[in-house]
Amino acid sequence: METIRSDAAAWESYGFSAEAGERKSARALLVQHLGRCTGHAGLSPGLRALTDYVSASHFLLLRHDVMPEAGLESVIASDWPFDMVRAIAGAILAGQSRMSELDKCLTLLKPCFSHLADDIAVPKGISREYCTIAFHVGRVRMSLLLLFPEHFILSQSKLRDVGVMTGYFASVCCQGAFLRQDREMELTEREVECLYWIAEGKTSDEIAVILGISRNTINNYITSVMRKTATKTRSEAIAWAVRNNLV
């Protein structure tokens, strides 16, 4: 690991961004290194190597399949100062859920820069600007947020590399415990089926005919969905289902 970092650092120290050929070999070395960090204990060292590759200083990996109110539950791994994570995790989740589904799709793997609020204390020498790269590991949308030194410009192409590599790395590392808690599992197949037909504009009576069960059973399914999703009306339950890509 040390060799990789010092090699990459040596290339960077020559001044401008390294030559294309050299950049590629640094990337190939990084992939090999990540291949050795695939246990759960390897998550932070792997993310550190990815952060170093793009010359950023701190990483924060978030998952977006939790409720915006969940805040810290969304954090998969981070070496940001804890107070910063606590201050912004909730705001970032809320920001993501305000984005339209289409914009989320179109901005995948595009590095995006934002400013931290003024009341958040930033470590000395670290820029108030941070970079976000979003990707999907299966159904789960994740974001890698990077802090970097002040007056520093991150390479766009390296940031995109890091997006893909973090996606691969998380696909291997995060398959275990925490990707399992899929919210779709909480709803039964029949309940999802009902949601789907309602979103297509069908009434309870029509769905009863389509599924060959009684109208009351359908209404029971919907009531059950509204209870599980803590939604007040049918419209809100459908909006929830659309936002969570269930229908």
Add this chain to the structure above:
Amino acid sequence: MGMGIQLSPPAGIEAEIRLARPPKAVTASDFVSRLQVMQTILGAGYFAVLRLGGHGLPSARKLTLSLHNLAHDADGHGRELLDAYGAVMLEHLEASMLPLIWDGVGDNQFAESSVETFTTRLPPRLLPWSGMAFPVRLGAHGNGYVLFMGTFIAPSSDLIIDMHMKSCQVLIDMLACEEKKLAPAEALSEREIACLQMAGDGCISEAIAEKMGLSVHTVNAYLGTATTKLDAVNRIQAIAKAIRLGYIT
């Protein structure tokens, strides 16, 4: 009146975001030439784009061949491909971002990855060609795979990352092209959007009316016109469509 003034700034920002997207008209032949370049770089003989169709039910989702250069008997080859790997690809797309790789039938057929940890191998010898498939999960829309097939495919890790990124971009651009077709014929007004948003947030018409300082009848009328413009049969379908199209969140 006050409401109209309050609502206009977000609408203005939205217009800017939409303008920032490339207005260029990308055609199918543009995609074909981009994919052919990628195919050449990978040393493959064919490419194919599979897209995920069927909103909703897991059982209703399926991959379909949307763009390819499988020359003769394309239908047969497409069916063969989906019969062999369709189900496993569908499952993989739900769980992982790792590229898929498989060996074809025949002595000199193989596909190799320089990073086995970050590729997933499919059962070998089911198809006449070896190949590699890049899963692309964009979110609510436009998900699928970009595939390259040939007799011998052995990309370096650098090439895999580059090609995966390009595959994502191809599906993003395909989605951006379709966005125009998805958009309703007539744009929704600010008030219609505001009513839909509140309805989607769980407000009943009475509550929306109170918040907006309108009568319940007016709110229902706005929701009705929005439903018509979105070509939906009722309010609930209008909300679903408005979220998918990005009018409300």
